[in-house]
């Protein structure tokens with residue numbers, strides 16, 4: 165059976181936390197599609213082309229990983245590309261509450277889907293894209309928090 169997972173997110177920007185989740189998930193799936201969800205209600209800080217470029221460069225060595233973008237519902241995208249797994253990272257109990265409702269609703273909309281959660285490793289629990297954006301906005305050094313390819 166072909167196990168294809170979609171790792172959906174904004175990746176605005178990609179962080180070492182995202183990178184760690186993908187690398188740890190590699191043994192679980194045949195293919196991981198890192199997919200940037202375009203949300204018309206939520207305008208991104210970094211342009212889509214930049215975010216795609218950072219993902220492509222970071223995961224260039226991994227043949228199992230593909231980079232894509234989509235608009236609309238994540239489950240509709242999964243159905244279209246025949247992916248039965250959604251991969252998500254869990255940092256805190258707040259993440260859990262948010263993910264629980266989305267995961268349950270996604271399953272109701274598209275019953276074959278299973279959401280697989282990986283717990284964040286402790287060093288990345290406090291890391292999120294919004295903190296990295298704040299550092300970037302104020303001219304700080306983001307390099308400790310992002311993969312090498314992410315250059316602003």
Ligand code: ADP
Pocket residue numbers: 172173174175176179180181182185251252253254255259283284285288289290291292293
């Ligand atoms: P979204 O807007 O969908 O939350 P993000 O790009 O912020 O998009 O996150 C994509 C996924 O990566 C989510 O599952 C999120 O929980 C996970 N993630 C984000 N930051 C980290 C981190 N520091 N460690 C582990 N997982 C993370």
